[in-house]
Amino acid sequence: xxxxxxxxxxxxxxxxxxxxxxxxxxxxxxxxxxxxxxxxxxxxxxxxxxxxxxxxxxxxxxxxxxxxxxxxxxxxxxxxxxxxxxxxxxxxxxxxxxxxxxxxxxxxxxxxxxxxxxxxxxxxxxxxxxxxxxxxxxxxxxxxxxxxxxxxxxxxxxxxxxxxxxxxxxxxxxxxxxxxxxxxxxxxxxxxxxxxxxxxxxxxxxxx
Numbered sequence: 001x002x003x004x005x006x007x008x009x010x011x012x013x014x015x016x017x018x019x020x021x022x023x024x025x026x027x028x029x030x031x032x033x034x035x036x037x038x039x040x041x042x043x044x045x046x047x048x049x050x051x052x053x054x055x056x057x058x059x060x061x062x063x064x065x066x067x068x069x070x071x072x073x074x075x076x077x078x079x080x081x082x083x084x085x086x087x088x089x090x091x092x093x094x095x096x097x098x099x100x101x102x103x104x105x106x107x108x109x110x111x112x113x114x115x116x117x118x119x120x121x122x123x124x125x126x127x128x129x130x131x132x133x134x135x136x137x138x139x140x141x142x143x144x145x146x147x148x149x150x151x152x153x154x155x156x157x158x159x160x161x162x163x164x165x166x167x168x169x170x171x172x173x174x175x176x177x178x179x180x181x182x183x184x185x186x187x188x189x190x191x192x193x194x195x196x197x198x199x200x201x202x203x204x205x206x207x208x
Contacts, residue, residue: 004028005057007047009035010200014054016066016160018197022189023156024077028056032200067100067157074153082153095139095146096154099161102126103136107161107170133172136162140176144183151187159184 006021006028008014021028033039033053040051048055048064055064056072063072074083084092106129109116121127139146146154162181165171184190 002027002059006030007033007044007053007055007057009033009039009053010197010204012053013066013160015193015197016157017054017056017069019160019187019190019193020070020073020153020156022193023082023153023187024073024080026073026077065100066160067096070153070157071096082151082156084147084152084154088147088150088152091143091147092152092154095158098136099158102132103158103161103165105129106132107165110170111168137172137174137176140180144180151184155184159190 004021004026006014006017008018008030009032018030033044038044039053045051047057047062050064052064054066054069055062056069057063058072058076063069074080102125105124105126109124109126109129116124116129126132143149145151146158159180162171162177163185166173166177166181171177
């Protein structure tokens with residue numbers, strides 16, 4: 001399988017993609033970009049006009065957005081066995097995009113200290129943030145992973161949100177979410193990717 005260029009900053013959602021790259025065993029080169037000038041340089045804006053990371057370039061094609069990159073990698077590296085099988089597709093896509101939509105929005109609202117009124121909940125995509133978290137917790141009361149008892153690429157994406165949400169106090173520390181976070185943190189690929197990004201963050205701190 002051909003080489004992948006991975007544009008990243010360790011203090012970003014790029015950590016999700018590094019984990020995904022390690023789960024599939026991809027041959028990749030990380031290109032670390034600093035916030036500000038490097039992300040907004042013309043060379044990178046030609047790759048992602050949003051001036052944001054992560055992004056990957058594979059066989060001349062650009063993929064941005066973490067959920068899309070995760071799904072792309074699962075499909076592109078079928079031997080890793082992380083794409084959905086048969087009836088798993090319903091849960092796989094439902095919860096992959098639930099994390100990309102309602103969970104992202106609910107976490108952002110909480111981080112900004114914004115509580116939407118009942119009228120505003122009709123306009124924001126997540127609706128009632130408390131219901132978002134209740135739905136997520138309910139999922140993992142019933143299932144060990146997104147697709148039941150089998151780990152898939154959807155767990156890289158959903159698991160990252162739960163991992164971060166709990167760590168930063170954005171999600172309730174209820175037993176179903178705590179137990180799910182503990183399960184995904186046991187993945188070898190998670191540990192390797194986390195170690196790399198932790199070291200990069202430490203190095204960035206020393207350079208300041």
